[in-house]
Amino acid sequence: MTSDQSKTNNASPPPANADMDPPSDNSAAPAKATPPKKRKMSERQREARRRFLRSIGFGSVILAAALSGVYPVLKRLKERLRPPGAIDEDAFLAACIKCGQCVQVCPVEAIKLADVDEGMGIGVPYIDARTQACDFSCDATQCILACPTGALDHVITKKEEVTMGFAKLVEPENCLAMQGLGFSGTARGPDFEGLLRYEEIDRWTPIKIADHDYDLELCDLCVRECPIEGAISLEPISSDPGDKRREPIIHKSCVGCGTCEMMCPVEPAVIIIEPEVSMETAA
Amino acid sequence: MSKIVHSILLMLGKDAARPARDQFSSKALEIFKGKKTKEAVQERIRLIKEEKVWFKPGTKWLKRRWASVIIVNLLFVLSFWLDIQLIEGALTGSRVVGFHMADLNSALQVMLAYKHIVVNLLIGTATVLFGWWLLGGRTFCAWACPYHLLAEIAEMIHMKLAAKGLVKDHTFDRRMRTVLYFIFAILAFVTGYTVFEYISPVGILSRAFTYGASFALVIVGILLLIEIFYSRRFWCRYVCPIGLTYGFAGALSPVQIKYDSTKCLHEGECRDVCMVPHVLEPTKLGFADQEFHYMGADCTRCGMCLDACPTGALKFHIRGSDSLL
Numbered sequence: 001m002t003s004d005q006s007k008t009n010n011a012s013p014p015p016a017n018a019d020m021d022p023p024s025d026n027s028a029a030p031a032k033a034t035p036p037k038k039r040k041m042s043e044r045q046r047e048a049r050r051r052f053l054r055s056i057g058f059g060s061v062i063l064a065a066a067l068s069g070v071y072p073v074l075k076r077l078k079e080r081l082r083p084p085g086a087i088d089e090d091a092f093l094a095a096c097i098k099c100g101q102c103v104q105v106c107p108v109e110a111i112k113l114a115d116v117d118e119g120m121g122i123g124v125p126y127i128d129a130r131t132q133a134c135d136f137s138c139d140a141t142q143c144i145l146a147c148p149t150g151a152l153d154h155v156i157t158k159k160e161e162v163t164m165g166f167a168k169l170v171e172p173e174n175c176l177a178m179q180g181l182g183f184s185g186t187a188r189g190p191d192f193e194g195l196l197r198y199e200e201i202d203r204w205t206p207i208k209i210a211d212h213d214y215d216l217e218l219c220d221l222c223v224r225e226c227p228i229e230g231a232i233s234l235e236p237i238s239s240d241p242g243d244k245r246r247e248p249i250i251h252k253s254c255v256g257c258g259t260c261e262m263m264c265p266v267e268p269a270v271i272i273i274e275p276e277v278s279m280e281t282a283a
Numbered sequence: 284m285s286k287i288v289h290s291i292l293l294m295l296g297k298d299a300a301r302p303a304r305d306q307f308s309s310k311a312l313e314i315f316k317g318k319k320t321k322e323a324v325q326e327r328i329r330l331i332k333e334e335k336v337w338f339k340p341g342t343k344w345l346k347r348r349w350a351s352v353i354i355v356n357l358l359f360v361l362s363f364w365l366d367i368q369l370i371e372g373a374l375t376g377s378r379v380v381g382f383h384m385a386d387l388n389s390a391l392q393v394m395l396a397y398k399h400i401v402v403n404l405l406i407g408t409a410t411v412l413f414g415w416w417l418l419g420g421r422t423f424c425a426w427a428c429p430y431h432l433l434a435e436i437a438e439m440i441h442m443k444l445a446a447k448g449l450v451k452d453h454t455f456d457r458r459m460r461t462v463l464y465f466i467f468a469i470l471a472f473v474t475g476y477t478v479f480e481y482i483s484p485v486g487i488l489s490r491a492f493t494y495g496a497s498f499a500l501v502i503v504g505i506l507l508l509i510e511i512f513y514s515r516r517f518w519c520r521y522v523c524p525i526g527l528t529y530g531f532a533g534a535l536s537p538v539q540i541k542y543d544s545t546k547c548l549h550e551g552e553c554r555d556v557c558m559v560p561h562v563l564e565p566t567k568l569g570f571a572d573q574e575f576h577y578m579g580a581d582c583t584r585c586g587m588c589l590d591a592c593p594t595g596a597l598k599f600h601i602r603g604s605d606s607l608l
Contacts (some may be wrong), residue, residue, distance in 0.1 A: 020325035055521070059463055062482070062522060065502075066467070069481035070474060094396035094475045097389050097404070098486055099376030100494050104363050116499035120476040122373075123490050123499075148376045148383050149393055151399035278420060 017055030072119030080118070080126035081258060081275045083111050084134060084162040085144035085152035089276060095151035102143035102152060108195040108206050110134045111143060127164075129258025129273050134164070136227045136257065137197040137206045160228060165256030166277040167222075167232065169248060175270040176219035177234055180244035183219035186210050187265050193261055196225060209263070222248055222260035222271050229253070232260060287534060290562070290579025294530050296458030299564035302572040307441060310574045314544055318568065327548055338593040340552070344586025351426045360492050367462040374405065374427070374489035375480070383407030387415070388525040389486065392479055395471035412532055418584075420533010424519065424526050425585035429492070430484045430503065434519055437510040444511070453514045456520040457561070464524040484518065484524055515557050526583075534580040540588065541579065541600035551590035553597060563588065566596070577602065 041049070072078070083102055086092050097215035102125050103111045110132045113227050114121045125143075127134055144152040149211060156162060172178050187274070188194060195206040218234075226232050231254040234246035248260075248271060258273045293299065307315065317323055358370045359377070373388040385407035394400060400447045415423050424431050444450040470478040480486055484506055494604040510517045519526060542565055549568040554560040565576040577600070588597045 051454055054453060055459040058455065058460050058517075058521075061468060062463065066478045066482045067470070069478065070476060073476070094477065095393060095399070095401075096477075097376040097385060097393050098477075098490065099372040099481055100490060101372040101376065101378060102462065104371050104492060113494055113497075115497045116481075116487075116502070118479055120478070122481055123373075123486060146371075146378075148372075148378070148385060148401075148407055149404045150395070150399070151325060151397075155567055 007042045010106075013238060029175065042271055069119035069122065070115075070118065073121055078114075078118055078121070079275050080114065080124075081129055081165055081256070081273055083125050083127060083152055083155045084136075084164055084255075084257070085154070085155050086164065087151060092151050093120050093124060095149050096124045097149045097151075100150065101146040102127070102167055105138070105142040105146045106134075107137045107142070107196075108115055108135060111248070127258060129261040130269055131262070133258035133262035134195045135196050135206070135225075135228055135259045137195070159255065159257075160253065162255040162257065163274040164258070165252045165275040167254050167260055167271055168197070168274050168277075169250075169254065169271055170269060172247070174266050175248065176266065177246045178237070179246060180182065180217060180246075182215075182217045183221065183265055184213075184215040185265075187221055187263050196259070196263070218246060219265065220246075221269055223264040225259055225263045227257060231255065255266060286577075286579070290577075290581070291531075291534055293561055293564075293579065294527070294534075295461045296456065299561045299570070301567075301570055307572045308574065311544065311572050314574060315569060315571070318549075319501035319507075331548055331550060336592045340556075341590040341603070346588050348426055348585060349432060352429060352432045352439045355427045356429050356489070356492055357450045359489065362378075363493050373486065373493055373559075374429075375483075375486045378403075382410065384411050386525070388410055388528040389477070389480065389483075391468070391528060392471045392477040395468055396475050396477050398472075398475075410460045415529055415532050416536050417538070418533075419536045419538035419582075420529045420531070421526055421581065421583040422533065422536075422538065424523075425583040429488045430483055430506075430523075431519060433488075433503070433507060434516060436511055437507045440511050440514055440560050441515050445515075448585075450512050455514065457521060459521050460523065460527055463522060464527045467524050479524060483525070485523075517557055524541070537602045538584060539577040539579075539600050539602055540582055540584060540586075542566060542571070542576040543596050543598070544574055544576070546594045546596035548570075548594055548596075552591040552593065557584060558585065558587075558588040 043044070049241050076271050082089070082092060083106075087095065100113050100123070103109075103113060110127050111125045112128065112135075114124050114126055118124070136159040141156055144154060144156055145197055146152075147154075148240075169175065186192070192208075192210045194209045196209050197206040198211075198212060201207065201212075220234055223232050223234055230251055232248055232250050235249045237243060237245040237247050256273045256275070256277070260271045261269050261273050264271050304312075318327070322398070341450045356374075359373065361367060362369045362371050369380060372384075375386045377384045383403050383406050387408060389406040390404055390411075400488055411453055418426075441450060441452070445452060467479040470476075482502055484503045487497070489498055491500055506518050514521075542563075544565070547566055549566065549597065551566070553566055554563045557563055559581045562582045565571040565573075584599070586599070
């Protein structure tokens, strides 16, 4: 590149200036001569004007492209579950510096960064609980400690203080416990990649859920694997002691980590997390 | 002082102008007059002719710089993939052996949008501000930014195509970057979103390296296509607010490209390879009102001009080093 240029530019030793403008060529002026008034612009002026208009045009396109990212967040096209400690959604999008340090510290790799389709949420962390929930394998809030901007708020120090969302039963008639059914096998099938820390197996290292077999008389996976004590329980449906059916009841202490959603063996999951919802707003 | 103001105005889009005669130092005037004599002109033509025989533009600084960009970005990637934890995060925000670092422009966007100043972020921003002030401000662009490297490759393709007459460089008004800079700042403050980050190719690339490819890379692809086929170095020259932020950071930096007007033959090789040729205005004959000039705020300290200069009139220089040593 450099050598090409030096060949073309050494014709006149002391160049007056290195402008990129083509030399003005008066003979190439438009043939149909308008009255010879002073209004005629030189080629240089015309180029300057074209450059100015070009700058306005491209500048506007760049601004429009950047602002188009507001649309998906204003429309709430995707309701994302945010990592533990996330402040209110709008403030979260503002405060997050999109660096992904929270992604790096998560031992179960629950945290993902959003793509361009999420507008201003680009590069912002979220959790898809059904694929991999936050099970507090890190013993809580490694992601919060990693956050450099306070988008994940440092006031939270225990998993019980987290308020990511709130669990909710959808299509309860499909729930195995509500039908009085048991469950045996691996919770999500042999190909499921998700991890969970089973404290009774290994206190420190999460293992694949696909490597853990269950044999349950009554399915209680959502209750059994919930990392928050007292957040969910199975309650009898009727007063009949012979009735095996139980209903999962979600309690105030639910933090919305999504472990129940990940563990639910029914497809699609009977229990899901509503982001940014708590007991009060769920009502 | 006026030199610094001038270099900032130049960065914001002011056109380079020939200095008035009374601005010349007596030494500079003497040098200039000495170069205008008949014999001196003849001598210069002879020297330039000779030089065409022996001089080949170097690649010393280009190689060093590319190595630097690759190492910096590789450290981010390897820190995550090999879990060596040297530099965690992305270029927008990171932790370097435990110390917070934040990209100045990203931090600015976040502070304007969020309207709270978090201590960690402030520490990270201040550390980075100090670091890049010391190293030259826009040194970030040339020595660390991954988009800059891709844009250089796009530029090489552009120049090859342009030499064949297949493409033409469409220039833009340099004030566009300044206007966009302030609009992006205002937008962050008013909307409460880090609007610029949505299209920032630097953040997109840095995250893609570490966390895997994303569809956002399409934005980077479009920019590179514009630079190959339409406008040479479009993004870095006329748009990128990150460059302007680092330009401010390095306006008073000790690391400068120093120009020695006595050695210069005024061929313009440096301006041809430069991404920000307006900073090299003193290299035009009659534009140097001092014996020595420092290239100032908008210069990325990329060293392309050093590689291109046949006479060694341009050198890296650490200001104040003479008095220290």
